Amino acid sequence: MITAERKPLEELIEFVRPFKRILLVGCNECVTVCAAGGRKEVGLLASGLKMALLQNGQDIEIREHTLERQCDPEYIDELLPMMDGVEAVMSMACGCGVQEIARRYKDRPVFPAVNTKFMGASERQGEWSERCQGCGNCLLGITGGICPIARCSKRLMNGPCGGSVTGKCEISRDVDCAWQLIWDRLKALGLEEQYLNIIPAKDWRSAGGGGPRKIIREDLAE
């Protein structure tokens, strides 16, 4: 999923300070799962903002709504009846959701309430780690199911650098060495010799080097 973290309240207060009525929009997808911008967080942030502004003698009306998905235009339309008199929108979705709202409601400013972080998986309750950088040409089939692009600090595609120590990355004891993990997997699968195959220089066009990316599925297009 796409992970996100809420921005500091102080930053969000500065966004909304000029307005008397805003719409705060959550998303029921990834940001709900990582507890950054779902229904619950919308409620918490709305009261937090109101209280903080009230302390400065400023009254603000915050309408709250959480969409099924903010990255889909059909759900964004749902906001229309709530837009009356709204001066600005604050989105608690990932960057995709923020941009969809900006595209649909062109006459109102839209502010992000979260910092979109990475595509990751849950390690344990309250902890997520990066797993995929969406390079557009998946290598996992030849790297033991562990991605060196997303998980090696130097994005090395042909083995560990000289800083791998007891399974950890040289940048931090809290980061696993991706190549230690890959090697352990190759060993477990009896595929040690596969390591000797050189992975050639990558074509980064599919990773965004070719400009903004797009998928067109003619079979699904109307």
Add this chain to the structure above:
Amino acid sequence: MKTESTLEKVLASGNFAVTSECGPPRGALPDKVREKGNYLKGVVDAVNVTDNQTAMVRMSSLAASVLLKQDGLDPLLQMVTRDRNRLAMQADIIGAYSLGINTMLCLSGDHTQFGDHPMAANVHDIDSIQLIQMVKTMRDEGKFQGGADIKGPPKMFIGAAANPFADPFELRVMRLAKKIAAGADFIQTQCIFNIEKFEKWMEGVRARGLHRKCYILAGVTPMKSVGAARYMKNKVPGMDVPAELVERMGAVPKEKQPEEGVNICIEIIERLKKIEGVAGIHIMAIDWEEKVKEIVERAGLFPRPQV
């Protein structure tokens, strides 16, 4: 011979090679490069010129290499994949060769987190093994990485690094095999203090016959003080300094420690010379270039062969 590299000639003639290194200054101080170069002139077969080592901005490896070349030394251009994409690297390789530099070392580079620009983007368009492949294709096939022909291909003698002390140990020989398959002509290793572990790695190297496919230069570093020994032991990822060496450094008075560090270095070189498959040594005397001549002399490796 693949190139005009002095280092290649020394190695091909069967001589035990000696290289050392020069870290360029953090400023426009060409005389500093010349001063360091002066200590190494006639003392070693090639001088590694580091490329923003420890992820700190320094005079470029290419510029410092040219300064050394002008003074009659044989620079060994280091290149890391951290700071530049494949276009920039190929441009610099052609540029370096055009300025008389014919030997280089392909590295991925220290992570930016260790330097003074931790906020900078790590490029890593290609990795060190892909860089080796690219330089070899430029040299042997006269082609850019993108496939187009090069008019005037750069004929580089290609080096790579190996760290026998990093983990996973069992992968380290295979990683060397991969670098050689990619096109490495010679290898310079991480500083060796733990000879037993290095010997074990060399056993693996010989078992795969890698010492016949590539020249292996064993890395050594003279320790200046017990503090430096402790720092390398505890703070540098992938360095293996046995506790007894730290104790030995600590057992002599402070003013005698540099001398003890040099003694240890020479003892290590003597042992390395006896290991089958070691084709030379690489002396990394960090900011201590003035000691290299003494080390080379005392190790019985002076004068250097004229090839």
